[in-house]
Amino acid sequence: MPGSIRISSLLLRLKSNLFTIGFFIPAFLYLFSFFVIILIFLLKFSFSGNLPLLSLFSSAEFKQALWRSLCFMGVGTPLQLVVGLLLALLIQRSFRGVGAVRSLFMIPIAIPALVTAIIIDLLFSYPFGPVNDLLLGRHGFFPQLVSVPVNWSGSEFLSLGLAILGKTWRDMPISMLILLAGLHSIEREQYEAAKTMGAGAWQEFKYLTLPLLTPAILTILILRSIENWKEFVFPFVLAPSYPLLGVLIERLYHVEQNPALAASVALGLVILIALTTLLFTAITKVVRRYLVRV
Amino acid sequence: MAEVRLKDLTKKFKDVAAVDNVSLNVRDGEFLTLVGPSGCGKSTTLRAVAGLENPTSGNIFIDGERVNDLPPQKRHISMVFQSYALFPHMTVESNLAFGLKIKKKGPEEKAKRVKWAVELLGLSGFEKRLPKELSGGQRQRVALGRALVLEPKVLLLDEPLSNLDAKLRLRMRTELKRLHKKIKTTIIYVTHDQAEAMTLSDRMAVMKDGRILQVGTPGQIYEKPADVFCAGFIGSPPMNFLPGEKVPQVKDKNVVVGIRPEDLSISLSRIDAGIWGRSSVTETLGSDSYLHVDTSEGLVSVRLKSDQGILEDKPLWLVSHKEKLHLFDKSTGRRIT
Amino acid sequence: MRTLKFVLIGVVLFFIVFPLFMMTKYSISDRESIVTGGEYPEPFFPFQPTMEMFGLLWSRGDFLKAGLTSLWVGLLAVAFSLLLGAPTAYALARFRIPGIAILLFFLLSVRLFPDISAVIPVAELLLSRPFSLLPPVILVGLAHTLLALPYTVYIAKGVFESIPRDLEEQAFVLGAPKSSTFLKILTPLALPGLGAAAIYTFFLSWNEFIFAYFLTFQGTETTLPVYLLRILSWSPQKNFISAISVLICVPVIIFTFLVQRHMREGLTAGAVK
Ligand SMILES: Nc1ncnc2c1ncn2[C@@H]1O[C@H](COP(=O)(O)OP(=O)(O)O)[C@@H](O)[C@H]1O
Numbered sequence A: 001m002p003g004s005i006r007i008s009s010l011l012l013r014l015k016s017n018l019f020t021i022g023f024f025i026p027a028f029l030y031l032f033s034f035f036v037i038i039l040i041f042l043l044k045f046s047f048s049g050n051l052p053l054l055s056l057f058s059s060a061e062f063k064q065a066l067w068r069s070l071c072f073m074g075v076g077t078p079l080q081l082v083v084g085l086l087l088a089l090l091i092q093r094s095f096r097g098v099g100a101v102r103s104l105f106m107i108p109i110a111i112p113a114l115v116t117a118i119i120i121d122l123l124f125s126y127p128f129g130p131v132n133d134l135l136l137g138r139h140g141f142f143p144q145l146v147s148v149p150v151n152w153s154g155s156e157f158l159s160l161g162l163a164i165l166g167k168t169w170r171d172m173p174i175s176m177l178i179l180l181a182g183l184h185s186i187e188r189e190q191y192e193a194a195k196t197m198g199a200g201a202w203q204e205f206k207y208l209t210l211p212l213l214t215p216a217i218l219t220i221l222i223l224r225s226i227e228n229w230k231e232f233v234f235p236f237v238l239a240p241s242y243p244l245l246g247v248l249i250e251r252l253y254h255v256e257q258n259p260a261l262a263a264s265v266a267l268g269l270v271i272l273i274a275l276t277t278l279l280f281t282a283i284t285k286v287v288r289r290y291l292v293r294v
Numbered sequence B: 001m002a003e004v005r006l007k008d009l010t011k012k013f014k015d016v017a018a019v020d021n022v023s024l025n026v027r028d029g030e031f032l033t034l035v036g037p038s039g040c041g042k043s044t045t046l047r048a049v050a051g052l053e054n055p056t057s058g059n060i061f062i063d064g065e066r067v068n069d070l071p072p073q074k075r076h077i078s079m080v081f082q083s084y085a086l087f088p089h090m091t092v093e094s095n096l097a098f099g100l101k102i103k104k105k106g107p108e109e110k111a112k113r114v115k116w117a118v119e120l121l122g123l124s125g126f127e128k129r130l131p132k133e134l135s136g137g138q139r140q141r142v143a144l145g146r147a148l149v150l151e152p153k154v155l156l157l158d159e160p161l162s163n164l165d166a167k168l169r170l171r172m173r174t175e176l177k178r179l180h181k182k183i184k185t186t187i188i189y190v191t192h193d194q195a196e197a198m199t200l201s202d203r204m205a206v207m208k209d210g211r212i213l214q215v216g217t218p219g220q221i222y223e224k225p226a227d228v229f230c231a232g233f234i235g236s237p238p239m240n241f242l243p244g245e246k247v248p249q250v251k252d253k254n255v256v257v258g259i260r261p262e263d264l265s266i267s268l269s270r271i272d273a274g275i276w277g278r279s280s281v282t283e284t285l286g287s288d289s290y291l292h293v294d295t296s297e298g299l300v301s302v303r304l305k306s307d308q309g310i311l312e313d314k315p316l317w318l319v320s321h322k323e324k325l326h327l328f329d330k331s332t333g334r335r336i337t
Numbered sequence C: 001m002r003t004l005k006f007v008l009i010g011v012v013l014f015f016i017v018f019p020l021f022m023m024t025k026y027s028i029s030d031r032e033s034i035v036t037g038g039e040y041p042e043p044f045f046p047f048q049p050t051m052e053m054f055g056l057l058w059s060r061g062d063f064l065k066a067g068l069t070s071l072w073v074g075l076l077a078v079a080f081s082l083l084l085g086a087p088t089a090y091a092l093a094r095f096r097i098p099g100i101a102i103l104l105f106f107l108l109s110v111r112l113f114p115d116i117s118a119v120i121p122v123a124e125l126l127l128s129r130p131f132s133l134l135p136p137v138i139l140v141g142l143a144h145t146l147l148a149l150p151y152t153v154y155i156a157k158g159v160f161e162s163i164p165r166d167l168e169e170q171a172f173v174l175g176a177p178k179s180s181t182f183l184k185i186l187t188p189l190a191l192p193g194l195g196a197a198a199i200y201t202f203f204l205s206w207n208e209f210i211f212a213y214f215l216t217f218q219g220t221e222t223t224l225p226v227y228l229l230r231i232l233s234w235s236p237q238k239n240f241i242s243a244i245s246v247l248i249c250v251p252v253i254i255f256t257f258l259v260q261r262h263m264r265e266g267l268t269a270g271a272v273k
């Protein structure tokens, strides 16, 4: 009876490790129950509201928010990648004081997003604020670029632009760190070999750094696009008149007191993120296969 | 084809001289080896020739032209690295063609040179593979081919065989030697393995602590080592060293006497000119056997003649012809005769 | 090339430091320096620097109360996530559970929901009976535990993996029961590493806005970021809002420099394979 022997040996292993298993359970249960609760609540709300889910998706408010979120994601993701890459390249090779520079580059992530958003709001305040002062040419050292102060928060384009700027500013250390790890995994001798064969700085970047960095870049594209889809704080503070999906959820929940509708949008957001992740993962596979054969 | 000349080359990292006032002439078409224990500055010397390190002082000439201020690609050199430094995302073919692509050679010439290297190095059939799909020896050959397609005047090799297993290393040694015969490029080769240096080189330079101690053909260095270090470093098993006063033929306490194991013979009866000892263990290295003899000055190894039986724990006397003794000054370590 | 690099580093540093400089400048500005009415540009350094706003905040009970709330929420989150997370991490590090990858995935999966989506069910749950009877500090602490727990487990797992197994086996052979081995031998060794996880959790909680905002939307007891937002809705003076911002930022910036290495681990957790 091999089956029963296997079961009894499994039981024995379980018993001798009961202590360890007991250790494992509390946190697992905590997280798992929240996971289930969140999922069930979202589903229950979305399908029990007096408005069916589908009609929400055809409402103008939702469509607009979806479009803004898409723009936020589509512009923010590549921007954050490029900024992160620039920062990583700047401190890739060690030099005197590189540690201090890296620490300074880490500051933005330490500051609460809300505070960052508020500082940006102060800097771009209308009609009187430091940036408007500059653009109006009130400081001698800067040429006048506009004749009337810019009302940043009054324009959909500008206010969402500021929100993207704030998000990029705050999160640049994350992309930087991931890319830096990628850069450091490229051997120095590979660069030296390329150099003895006549490659200049740009050719080294094009033929070595960029292709070898592709895995890190794809990781960042996935992580950043998720992060940008679900962004709330920056647009909430900087572009309250032009809600994107995250802000719409808050408004439906607090202002319109409609948790069912809020949950529907929240579920929609989850689905969007899942789809984007799948898409990017598929792209990753294709790109890798292609790169390998170049 | 070119000659390389180093003149008073010094390279310091912080205050430590990794290369210390090195002068060296590498002749046109020669296979010259820099050999020495690890950390003695071989790689740094080679990298200075390649242009990857800026010398602190001194000059480097390639074909009479001072190249100190030229970037690596203008020196007409190619380098093979210890780790091979193959580009992991490129196929064998792309790796081989990389330098030609950078130098903007036309597609026909590129294809021709790559084909030449593939055939020369026996890589046919592997052109489309990635480095990770190759064996160690194949990677090594791709690295070599990548350097050769550029038709360098000087080929620089930094411990190219040290990542291979013992058997493959021996085979690649022969292949390298044959390759050099065929292409006749000047080669500067770095290794810490004295046997490798002995078999490969036209001439070798023994380095220690950033300095060159002796330059010469393997035979010259083996037969007339310039100092105690060279004498002990070249040859396996290493030379025996005895204080002068203990060797009856010398009887001089200001001298260190070096005797190679094959220059000693054993006598079971007392000889006045002999050194007394007691046989300890026998070690067989393939065709040769070595007997370790316990003397008052420690273990001395002796190569056994093929007809000699194993003698263990027997008193015996060791003698050598006087002209086979290497005498070194005890205080400076330099060769006396 | 080199000069270009250092110029670029300078530019980046400027863009990082400038907003912080402006925040600090505003916080010590006198009225004259911020209310210009368009007659002259705002000066880059206040005409008459003053600590007036900080004095005002110190004397306001609601600011101090929010500060204390933030502190308590942070400490609660640290305590909860260590108590729950450290044993789990230990089990993951020591016991070869079949399908461990799947369990780890479940542990991390809670973070796959966007905060703004997850907060709706969590708020609905915690703001209804019986949970709503608990003080808000505990509710927010529980929510922050949810956010921090996956990271705590991840960091602590690494800590326990770095402690040699022999130690425990030795104690076991000598006859010590497992529970006292864990408490008396492992915990002291793991403490520095767990400290890093604790600091990470504390600052996650200190900076967290969304959950705190939803869970304390109605009450008077809030954490500092939510307090900051409430003040913002009164359209306050720039110097007042900046002074609060400075006080929120100072501890985080100091600690970032102290625990940078661990921060990096937390931030790139799971991203670098
Ligand atoms: N980039 C460097 N910075 C500081 N010291 C170095 C550097 N490269 C080599 N060295 C030092 O110089 C000495 C010689 O190194 P190397 O030329 O690599 O020796 P070898 O190749 O003979 O083993 C060593 O002591 C090494 O530590």
Ligand SMILES: [Mg+2]
Residues within 6 Å of the ligand: B039, B042, B043, B044, B159
């Ligand atoms: Mg070396």
